Amino acid sequence: MLDRASTITVIQGAGHINDAYDQLRLLSMEGSFSCVFVAREISTGRDIVLKFFAADGQPERELAFERESRVLTSLADDTDHFVNLLQPHSIFTKTLSGGNVTLTVNIPFVALEWMKRGPCNIGNAPQSHVEALHRLAIFGSMCRAVRRAHHRGIVHRDVKPSNFLFKSRSTVKLADFGSAVIVDSTRGNYHSPPRGDLRYTAPEALLDIPWACDIVCGFDIYSLGCCLFELFTGQTLVAHSVFGDLRRFVRFGTDIVTTTRPDQRRKVYDTVLGREDPRVPSIRTINPDLPKCLYPRLETLLHAVAHFDYRYRERSFDQIHRLAQICQLVVSNEMKTQRRTHTRRARRQVTP
Ligand SMILES: Nc1ncnc2c1ncn2[C@@H]1O[C@H](COP(=O)(O)OP(=O)(O)O)[C@@H](O)[C@H]1O
Numbered sequence: 408m409l410d411r412a413s414t415i416t417v418i419q420g421a422g423h424i425n426d427a428y429d430q431l432r433l434l435s436m437e438g439s440f441s442c443v444f445v446a447r448e449i450s451t452g453r454d455i456v457l458k459f460f461a462a463d464g465q466p467e468r469e470l471a472f473e474r475e476s477r478v479l480t481s482l483a484d485d486t487d488h489f490v491n492l493l494q495p496h497s498i499f500t501k502t503l504s505g506g507n508v509t510l511t512v513n514i515p516f517v518a519l520e521w522m523k524r525g526p527c528n529i530g531n532a533p534q535s536h537v538e539a540l541h542r543l544a545i546f547g548s549m550c551r552a553v554r555r556a557h558h559r560g561i562v563h564r565d566v567k568p569s570n571f572l573f574k575s576r577s578t579v580k581l582a583d584f585g586s587a588v589i590v591d592s593t594r595g596n597y598h599s600p601p602r603g604d605l606r607y608t609a610p611e612a613l614l615d616i617p618w619a620c621d622i623v624c625g626f627d628i629y630s631l632g633c634c635l636f637e638l639f640t641g642q643t644l645v646a647h648s649v650f651g652d653l654r655r656f657v658r659f660g661t662d663i664v665t666t667t668r669p670d671q672r673r674k675v676y677d678t679v680l681g682r683e684d685p686r687v688p689s690i691r692t693i694n695p696d697l698p699k700c701l702y703p704r705l706e707t708l709l710h711a712v713a714h715f716d717y718r719y720r721e722r723s724f725d726q727i728h729r730l731a732q733i734c735q736l737v738v739s740n741e742m743k744t745q746r747r748t749h750t751r752r753a754r755r756q757v758t759p
């Protein structure tokens with residue numbers, strides 16, 4: 408198995424991939440277990456994305472890469488909400504020779520539609536009414552995609568801004584299903600160890616114990632809460648949580664895991680949560696420049712989706728959409744009122 412840098416060198420040095428794709432350009436090395444290229448599909452001439460597996464000697468990650476292809480195949484009929492899979496899990500084989508030595512390398516890859524607008528990493532904090540409405544529209548689109556996945560029995564487990572790709576200015580598709588798990592609410596508990604980016608991981612996922620299906624779905628809802636927080640502050644929620652920073656946040660889980668037997672963990676954790684009552688931080692203190700009318704509604708929405716305590720976290724997408732709609736309404740109503748006042752003032756100035 409090649410290391411990451413060598414995998415990229417081999418791919419860049421290849422004129423084509425299995426006679427099907429050529430003109431490769433490196434798009435992203437952002438992911439921890441893959442490298443992503445834009446390439447031309449020779450048969451159609453269109454540009455597509457090739458995502459290659461690039462995680463040095465990590466067999467469980469290779470299985471996850473295969474799983475991503477299977478999950479995307481099962482979601483292929485919904486091209487509105489999920490990135491479109493063009494070619495399922497395949498192998499690019501390359502023979503390298505140097506002196507008397509020849510080496511054959513096999514690099515797994517998938518082909519995906521190219522989402523030219525890229526990932527949803529919006530760094531800055533919004534200020535105006537228009538910007539706030541734009542962020543709410545993006546958040547609504549994120550929720551719809553995750554809701555669709557849950558509806559199909561798929562919990563993503565790595566929901567974060569960079570795993571949503573912009574479809575239009577305010578709508579996104581969900582991508583990167585390498586950590587996804589297929590669940591069935593009629594079956595028993597799921598053992599779901601933390602998989603994705605820890606900054607967006609629900610605190611209860613750190614306990615490493617089996618959970619009922621609805622609680623595992625709640626992991627994604629917490630991560631959506633992290634996305635909401637980031638969309639409105641430009642900063643990660645974990646950096647502002649009661650746990651202080653990522654180190655303390657992870658230790659909070661690790662301490663319970665190392666000091667408690669699995670069958671007791673949930674009880675100990677619930678007691679800690681009950682005692683400490685960890686609060687979601689206020690968006691107003693971090694970004695005081697949003698329209699004032701939005702804060703109470705936005706904080707209610709954030710509190711519902713990003714609640715640190717899984718027992719109080721909102722689980723109904725209908726309710727999440729309702730809360731988000733209320734946010735949209737207060738902002739757009741205030742905009743209308745401001746416009747009317749502005750027009751009246753302008754008229755008064757014109758009339759002698
Ligand atoms: N279909 C695509 N279109 C455009 N950019 C993409 C596409 N797929 C992936 N990317 C880019 O590559 C990055 C890593 O891809 P991702 O699927 O998240 O892989 P990883 O599992 O390594 O995180 C994404 O954050 C995005 O910037």
Ligand SMILES: [Mg+2]
Pocket residue numbers: 438569570583
């Ligand atoms: Mg990713």
